[in-house]
Amino acid sequence: MTKTLTFSALCCLLAAPALAQDKTLTISTYSFAQDAYKEALYDPFEAICDCELVIETGNSVERMSKIEANANDPVIDMAVISSHDALALARKDLLAPLDVASIPNHAKLYEAAKDPLGGHMAVGYTFYASSIVYRTDLVEIDSWADLLDEKLAGNVSLPNIIGTQGPLTLMMLGKAAGEESADYKAVISDIGAHADDIVTFYSRSSELAQLMNQEEVIAAPVGRFAWSRFKSSPLPFAWAEPAEGQAGGMNVMIMTKGNGNEELAYQFMDFWLSTEVQTRIAEALIDSPANAEVVVSEEVADNLTYGAELINSLNILPPAEIIDNREAWVEQWNNEVIR
Amino acid sequence: MFSSTREGLALALPAAIFALLLFIVPVGILLSEAFQSDTGWTLQGYVDFFAKPLNQTVFLRTLKLGVLVAGTAAVIGYAAAFSISNLSPVARGRVFGLIILPLMISPVARTYAWIVILGRTGIVNDAIIGLGLSETPIRLLFTETAVFLGLLQLFMPLMIISLLSAMENIPRDVIPAARVLGASWFQVFFKVILPLTKEGLVVGGTLVFTGALTAYITPAILGGSKVLMLETLLYQRVNVANDFVSASVIAMILIVMSFAANLLLKRIATARK
Numbered sequence: 001m002t003k004t005l006t007f008s009a010l011c012c013l014l015a016a017p018a019l020a021q022d023k024t025l026t027i028s029t030y031s032f033a034q035d036a037y038k039e040a041l042y043d044p045f046e047a048i049c050d051c052e053l054v055i056e057t058g059n060s061v062e063r064m065s066k067i068e069a070n071a072n073d074p075v076i077d078m079a080v081i082s083s084h085d086a087l088a089l090a091r092k093d094l095l096a097p098l099d100v101a102s103i104p105n106h107a108k109l110y111e112a113a114k115d116p117l118g119g120h121m122a123v124g125y126t127f128y129a130s131s132i133v134y135r136t137d138l139v140e141i142d143s144w145a146d147l148l149d150e151k152l153a154g155n156v157s158l159p160n161i162i163g164t165q166g167p168l169t170l171m172m173l174g175k176a177a178g179e180e181s182a183d184y185k186a187v188i189s190d191i192g193a194h195a196d197d198i199v200t201f202y203s204r205s206s207e208l209a210q211l212m213n214q215e216e217v218i219a220a221p222v223g224r225f226a227w228s229r230f231k232s233s234p235l236p237f238a239w240a241e242p243a244e245g246q247a248g249g250m251n252v253m254i255m256t257k258g259n260g261n262e263e264l265a266y267q268f269m270d271f272w273l274s275t276e277v278q279t280r281i282a283e284a285l286i287d288s289p290a291n292a293e294v295v296v297s298e299e300v301a302d303n304l305t306y307g308a309e310l311i312n313s314l315n316i317l318p319p320a321e322i323i324d325n326r327e328a329w330v331e332q333w334n335n336e337v338i339r
Numbered sequence: 340m341f342s343s344t345r346e347g348l349a350l351a352l353p354a355a356i357f358a359l360l361l362f363i364v365p366v367g368i369l370l371s372e373a374f375q376s377d378t379g380w381t382l383q384g385y386v387d388f389f390a391k392p393l394n395q396t397v398f399l400r401t402l403k404l405g406v407l408v409a410g411t412a413a414v415i416g417y418a419a420a421f422s423i424s425n426l427s428p429v430a431r432g433r434v435f436g437l438i439i440l441p442l443m444i445s446p447v448a449r450t451y452a453w454i455v456i457l458g459r460t461g462i463v464n465d466a467i468i469g470l471g472l473s474e475t476p477i478r479l480l481f482t483e484t485a486v487f488l489g490l491l492q493l494f495m496p497l498m499i500i501s502l503l504s505a506m507e508n509i510p511r512d513v514i515p516a517a518r519v520l521g522a523s524w525f526q527v528f529f530k531v532i533l534p535l536t537k538e539g540l541v542v543g544g545t546l547v548f549t550g551a552l553t554a555y556i557t558p559a560i561l562g563g564s565k566v567l568m569l570e571t572l573l574y575q576r577v578n579v580a581n582d583f584v585s586a587s588v589i590a591m592i593l594i595v596m597s598f599a600a601n602l603l604l605k606r607i608a609t610a611r612k
Contacts, residue, residue, distance in 0.1 A: 200563035334393040
């Protein structure tokens with residue numbers, strides 16, 4: 001009998017790791033800061049879920065293509081992506097609406113993050129402000145309109161229209177010019193008229209940081225997530241507070257339709273949105289928190305998009321406006337700006 | 340060399356299978372998308388591509404820079420190859436080593452060096468301001484000039500190596516003989532050196548032109564989005580717009596341009612016989 005019990009216990013011990021390996025969650029995420037995410041998020045989650053996380057990284061287009069190509073038999077369980085890309089996937093019927101009752105920490109989020117697309121198709125996990133970084137010793141920035149002013153001619157860079165920051169810059173230049181329509185035709189034409197004054201249309205914030213640190217550019221719009229690159233520079237950079245305010249955006253979590261792994265995906269989403277994990281991620285300066293209960297030091301907050309006052313004041317471009325107008329923006333941009 | 344043709348074929352078979360399965364078939368499938376639509380085979384992708392003013396500009400810019408880079412590389416390459424071919428064997432080996440040295444350095448590192456050189460606070464602008472030619476730095480980065488210089492530096496060694504190889508095959512007495520018979524250096528080049536090195540020019544010209552057309556890193560870093568070339572446009576179409584049809588069209592245009600350049604150079608070389 002003792003021998004039988006010992007044998008059974010041994011079998012259970014040997015089988016446990018095999019069972020844990022059977023339980024996997026495949027997530028699709030941006031490729032930046034993966035080492036920091038592993039330490040702050042992935043490893044702690046694997047320690048409590050008794051499962052294995054499979055992390056797939058890439059740019060948005062690649063990751064969206066993969067979700068679309070495997071719509072009938074999803075290979076991705078959940079993904080993090082920009083709110084407008086999430087809307088594009090939702091419109092293709094590739095996403096499952098979220099059961100927020102399965103995400104208890106959902107209640108702790110800022111209002112804007114709770115249901116950014118409607119129908120609970122996504123939930124925000126981070127915000128980012130967008131404003132103008134500039135050299136305080138060379139120029140003063142009071143308005144988004146300063147970007148196209150004579151004083152910055154030949155020294156300014158704008159984000160490319162195809163990136164996340166591009167549409168936000170159009171929105172704020174439109175706001176500065178009093179343009180209400182989301183087609184931003186006049187704004188794009190204005191940028192086209194000043195194209196020779198613009199050093200380049202950057203695609204990545206790292207590219208802009210390099211240009212500004214090499215003194216090729218003295219002012220440019222950029223997301224707050226990149227501020228630490230400028231803050232640590234020996235050159236005197238400042239974060240502008242233009243009269244029209246700051247632009248903002250949000251990245252969201254989504255669940256692929258019919259992935260069959262919903263329970264584990266909800267567990268992971270809830271873990272990510274918890275006060276503890278969002279604080280850890282914020283303190284590592286990876287993402288700004290969407291959980292309103294997160295408290296960080298002033299020093300950490302200075303690098304993030306942090307606090308109800310700031311988040312509620314952001315000018316957020318509705319995802320639907322981006323999706324509905326992007327093709328026309330790019331067409332006009334190619335004809336009038338890039339030429 | 341082989342006891343039978345079958346042995347020769349057997350030895351070439353692994354490489355042929357490798358090329359067929361891992362290169363020709365996938366590239367063929369990808370490129371075939373450029374001729375397909377929902378209704379069947381079509382050239383509409385090409386019509387749509389060339390109907391857009393931006394694409395026309397990018398095509399002409401790519402062609403122009405390819406020709407300029409290949410032409411300039413040929414002019415400088417002939418002078419360099421002629422000088423090197425007249426050096427002693429030891430000196431020639433050392434200079435040859437210096438020529439191929441850039442090929443051993445990553446194109447990314449080489450291109451980033453140009454940012455330091457051409458930047459507002461770079462060596463060129465320091466010299467321009469120091470010489471009093473301008474009071475303020477001149478915009479050199481993100482211009483066609485920057486892309487041209489980057490591509491020229493990148494591919495010049497290929498032209499020099501091709502021409503040097505051809506020039507070493509010129510009989511030693513031919514040039515002195517032409518000079519003794521009264522030919523000017525201009526006549527020596529066009530009547531003696533050029534005809535005898537045309538194969539090297541065809542190879543070098545094709546390598547440099549094709550390389551300039553298909554380079555991605557240099558135009559992307561030194562030209563950015565303001566100096567789009569076909570290769571950077573292709574990347575945008577795939578990675579930003581997920582538009583594989585346009586990307587396939589661009590890839591096919593690049594292939595056709597490369598083959599056309601090779602055929603044209605061969606034709607010119609043959610016509611000089």
